[in-house]
Amino acid sequence: MSYYFGFMHRFSSNWKIFIQNPLGKAGLALLSLFALMAVASFGLHLLGPMYDPMTGVDPVVSRSVGPSTSHWLGTDFIGRDILCQLLEGAKIAFIVGLASAFISIIIGTVVGMVSGYAGGIVDILLMRLADMVMVLPSLVILLIIAALFGQLNIWMIVFLIAILRWPAVARVIRSQTLSLKQRPFIEASRVAGASDIRIIFKHIMPNVLPLAFLYMTFRVTSAILVEASLSFLGFGDPGQISWGMMLQWVWSSGHMFQAPYWLLPPGICISLLTLSFYMVGRAMDEVLDPRLRREGQ
Amino acid sequence: MALLTVDNLTVGYDSATGMTRAVDDVSFTIESGTSLGFVGESGCGKTTIGMALMGLLPDNARILHGNIILDDQNLIKISQEDFREIRGRKIAMIFQAAMNALNPVVRVGDQVAEMITTHQTAVSPVEISVKIEELFDLVGIPGDRINDYPHQYSGGMKQRAIIAMALACNPRLIIADEPTTALDVVVQDQILKEIIKIQNLLDTGFVFISHDIAVVARVCEKICVMYDGKIVETGTREEVFQAPVHPYTRQLLGSYLTLDNCNNIKVPYINSRLGQKGWEHGCALAPLCDNPMDKCDRLCPGWRQLSPTHGVRCFKKSTI
Amino acid sequence: MKKQQNAIIELADISKIYYQKSQLFHTGAGDVVALKDINLTINKGEIFGLVGQSGSGKTTAGRLLVKLENPTRGEIYLKGAPVSGLKGRELKEYRKQVQMIFQDPYQSLNPHLSIAETVMEPLIVHGAGTRESRRQKVLDTLETTGLVPATDFYDRYPHRLSGGQRQRVAIARAIVLEPEFIVADEPSSMLDATIAIQLFQVLLNIRERLGMTFLFITHNLAAAKYLCDRIAVIQNGVIVETGHTRDVIDHPSHPYTKTLIASQPSFDICPIL
Numbered sequence: 001m002s003y004y005f006g007f008m009h010r011f012s013s014n015w016k017i018f019i020q021n022p023l024g025k026a027g028l029a030l031l032s033l034f035a036l037m038a039v040a041s042f043g044l045h046l047l048g049p050m051y052d053p054m055t056g057v058d059p060v061v062s063r064s065v066g067p068s069t070s071h072w073l074g075t076d077f078i079g080r081d082i083l084c085q086l087l088e089g090a091k092i093a094f095i096v097g098l099a100s101a102f103i104s105i106i107i108g109t110v111v112g113m114v115s116g117y118a119g120g121i122v123d124i125l126l127m128r129l130a131d132m133v134m135v136l137p138s139l140v141i142l143l144i145i146a147a148l149f150g151q152l153n154i155w156m157i158v159f160l161i162a163i164l165r166w167p168a169v170a171r172v173i174r175s176q177t178l179s180l181k182q183r184p185f186i187e188a189s190r191v192a193g194a195s196d197i198r199i200i201f202k203h204i205m206p207n208v209l210p211l212a213f214l215y216m217t218f219r220v221t222s223a224i225l226v227e228a229s230l231s232f233l234g235f236g237d238p239g240q241i242s243w244g245m246m247l248q249w250v251w252s253s254g255h256m257f258q259a260p261y262w263l264l265p266p267g268i269c270i271s272l273l274t275l276s277f278y279m280v281g282r283a284m285d286e287v288l289d290p291r292l293r294r295e296g297q
Numbered sequence: 298m299a300l301l302t303v304d305n306l307t308v309g310y311d312s313a314t315g316m317t318r319a320v321d322d323v324s325f326t327i328e329s330g331t332s333l334g335f336v337g338e339s340g341c342g343k344t345t346i347g348m349a350l351m352g353l354l355p356d357n358a359r360i361l362h363g364n365i366i367l368d369d370q371n372l373i374k375i376s377q378e379d380f381r382e383i384r385g386r387k388i389a390m391i392f393q394a395a396m397n398a399l400n401p402v403v404r405v406g407d408q409v410a411e412m413i414t415t416h417q418t419a420v421s422p423v424e425i426s427v428k429i430e431e432l433f434d435l436v437g438i439p440g441d442r443i444n445d446y447p448h449q450y451s452g453g454m455k456q457r458a459i460i461a462m463a464l465a466c467n468p469r470l471i472i473a474d475e476p477t478t479a480l481d482v483v484v485q486d487q488i489l490k491e492i493i494k495i496q497n498l499l500d501t502g503f504v505f506i507s508h509d510i511a512v513v514a515r516v517c518e519k520i521c522v523m524y525d526g527k528i529v530e531t532g533t534r535e536e537v538f539q540a541p542v543h544p545y546t547r548q549l550l551g552s553y554l555t556l557d558n559c560n561n562i563k564v565p566y567i568n569s570r571l572g573q574k575g576w577e578h579g580c581a582l583a584p585l586c587d588n589p590m591d592k593c594d595r596l597c598p599g600w601r602q603l604s605p606t607h608g609v610r611c612f613k614k615s616t617i
Numbered sequence: 618m619k620k621q622q623n624a625i626i627e628l629a630d631i632s633k634i635y636y637q638k639s640q641l642f643h644t645g646a647g648d649v650v651a652l653k654d655i656n657l658t659i660n661k662g663e664i665f666g667l668v669g670q671s672g673s674g675k676t677t678a679g680r681l682l683v684k685l686e687n688p689t690r691g692e693i694y695l696k697g698a699p700v701s702g703l704k705g706r707e708l709k710e711y712r713k714q715v716q717m718i719f720q721d722p723y724q725s726l727n728p729h730l731s732i733a734e735t736v737m738e739p740l741i742v743h744g745a746g747t748r749e750s751r752r753q754k755v756l757d758t759l760e761t762t763g764l765v766p767a768t769d770f771y772d773r774y775p776h777r778l779s780g781g782q783r784q785r786v787a788i789a790r791a792i793v794l795e796p797e798f799i800v801a802d803e804p805s806s807m808l809d810a811t812i813a814i815q816l817f818q819v820l821l822n823i824r825e826r827l828g829m830t831f832l833f834i835t836h837n838l839a840a841a842k843y844l845c846d847r848i849a850v851i852q853n854g855v856i857v858e859t860g861h862t863r864d865v866i867d868h869p870s871h872p873y874t875k876t877l878i879a880s881q882p883s884f885d886i887c888p889i890l
Binding site for chain 3: 183184185187188189190191192193194195198202203206207
């Protein structure tokens with residue numbers, strides 16, 4: 001319980017530093033905007049069946065038209081509302097980004113801590129495995145799997161991205177663990193008789209967790225980009241609408257240069273959402289590494 | 298005319314809770330060829346004084362008021378550019394973490410040479426090598442080790458090399474911040490002997506900063522005892538060590554273990570409070586004092602001059 | 618080995634060699650001999666000083682005793698029982714009896730754990746007591762080390778504490794299981810003199826009240842003289858002189874001991890002290 005209070009105390013003082021940073025402020029504002037969009041997507045059915053992002057076709061529109069009062073961002077080539085698709089895409093981007101980043105952080109943190117703490121043969125084996133996975137080009141692997149097994153559903157994509165993207169996290173956490181392992185408080189715990197499991201989860205984990213969260217924001221960025229590329233190439237989950245998928249429709253229906261109202265929003269959203277996670281990550285970096293912090297005012 | 302005059306120097310640090318004063322209204326003077334020691338426990342502001350003299354205060358520190366006058370020049374008022382010219386040439390510093398102050402991939406002799414060439418442009422290579430041999434001879438490094446790399450030196454040799462670098466441009470003032478703290482007793486003894494020898498040979502002013510009163514007692518003619526940013530007692534070595542007036546000085550001396558005093562050591566009060574009291578409400582040392590008066594908790598004691606050289610910040614009149 | 622009646626710890630012919638790694642043919646060229654044929658007996662209730670310069674191997678000896686490292690040769694006995702090769706439950710039992718205080722109080726406390734969690738850890742690990750009795754034990758132990766009132770410190774985090782207070786927390790962690798034997802590895806070298814002397818009082822007090830035995834590792838002969846009943850002087854991994862503290866310091870026989878004594882700081886200008 002007292003750990004919880006300590007954490008809250010730490011959190012509130014770190015929060016102050018974070019929010020003073022212009023990058024963090026801007027990133028967080030952008031992120032909240034996208035989060036609002038994602039939340040709004042849950043209310044789309046209230047607008048009636050015409051506004052369902054997947055199946056809602058406007059009966060009076062049979063081709064892509066530009067913005068109008070009934071379709072603020074226009075419609076796609078079969079008359080579906082682009083704004084609704086954009087909102088739905090925000091939801092999918094968050095799910096893909098956060099879920100796969102979260103899974104890869106868990107794998108990476110555990111592998112990194114075990115590898116760094118155990119050392120020896122365990123370390124060598126885990127790190128060689130990490131090297132092997134690290135050099136795999138994620139997008140190509142996903143494309144091959146998609147080609148072999150047919151269309152992947154969204155959770156499969158999330159899981160595959162996570163599985164392919166943990167090694168960088170593991171490496172960072174491992175090096176952090178290596179330096180922590182030498183610290184006297186870890187040795188003191190060993191002398192007290194604590195087991196390895198206890199040392200890893202009670203003493204090392206709280207010290208590497210902030211770093212893991214930092215890396216999570218960068219993982220989110222890369223997961224969103226991988227999913228978007230996959231969808232754009234036509235290998236996304238056909239049951240879900242993502243921004244990459246929207247771009248794919250623009251391209252495959254030949255509206256690339258005819259319908260900027262359709263092409264630009266998903267493109268801008270992908271860039272801005274990844275940018276906002278990146279900015280949040282950079283601001284967190286500053287919180288975690290006091291040397292980067294501007295002292296004073 | 299004193300070499301260095303510091304008047305009412307006050308340095309503050311910006312922190313989350315506002316401005317904290319690390320150095321509070323500190324004044325002192327140093328003549329050429331003499332040495333002044335600052336002694337106090339960690340956090341008393343002694344290192345901040347050294348940094349202020351060098352113009353190397355961290356970004357979140359500010360000089361709130363006061364003057365630092367070296368040879369008629371007020372160092373508070375000059376630009377960073379001009380200060381760079383003064384550092385090394387007029388004021389040199391021997392740092393606390395001297396072990397890390399040498400560049401591992403450059404020969405020690407070359408590092409000293411670089412020190413000379415950055416400040417004196419018109420010197421020939423021959424003059425430089427003569428000068429380096431002189432310097433190494435002065436600090437007691439054998440001449441055949443001039444072209445070694447730092448990792449080939451022992452800890453004591455590195456410290457000697459650092460002293461040679463500080464002396465390279467014949468500075469008027471040398472600031473030594475805990476120069477022997479990282480060394481063990483045997484090497485510390487050798488280095489202190491070297492420093493005393495150099496003091497006797499050169500006409501340089503020394504500011505010596507240490508938490509170790511025995512080190513300061515050996516090296517310095519004048520001593521300032523500091524607590525929580527303020528000087529609490531100052532005087533010549535004999536005055537401070539043989540007739541200490543301030544209870545805190547007496548405590549520092551009384552609790553210092555030497556081989557001869559193990560039987561009559563005075564253990565100071567165990568102070569388990571969190572943080573220091575500060576000088577705003579009475580004497581900051583009142584909680585540590587073995588016999589405080591009523592007013593000590595209310596009034597900040599002023600400065601009293603006991604002799605032309607001996608002064609103290611305490612209400613008490615007599616030595617007990 | 619002749620076993621003395623009241624010996625707690627014995628080191629018999631202990632050597633520790635750090636072998637140079639990654640050499641195709643092991644030549645022994647880069648090997649470091651940290652300790653060479655060390656023989657020591659530490660008796661119950663005494664404070665035994667191990668005095669030497671940095672790099673003399675004194676810290677290595679302490680680390681061997683708490684089994685953070687293992688000797689290359691030789692055997693350590695705890696109350697007559699050999700301790701090499703202890704594993705699992707036996708090792709845990711050994712840890713309960715042999716504890717350590719580390720040099721740097723700024724490094725030896727986990728910044729993410731409160732004082733209570735730090736001091737309680739040994740109790741939890743060894744399953745000692747109930748939740749309530751553990752809390753009381755931690756409070757009592759904090760009081761013993763001079764952190765008064767203990768409730769003020771209980772829920773604090775190390776970053777709010779001074780160096781001396783941190784070191785007391787570290788002492789509390791070491792004594793909370795009431796071990797037989799404690800290795801104190803230069804516990805005062807990072808602290809100011811006034812704080813160090815208070816810390817020594819705490820150690821003496823603990824010995825008095827709990828009857829613990831200490832190995833006090835230091836480079837400061839004066840501190841050793843103040844605290845220790847017997848000392849051993851170590852140079853380059855070899856013990857050059859050992860005996861009762863007063864005898865060794867007043868009548869040193871080895872030249873290295875004489876050098877150490879001559880280098881000790883003193884106030885030769887201050888007769889009143």
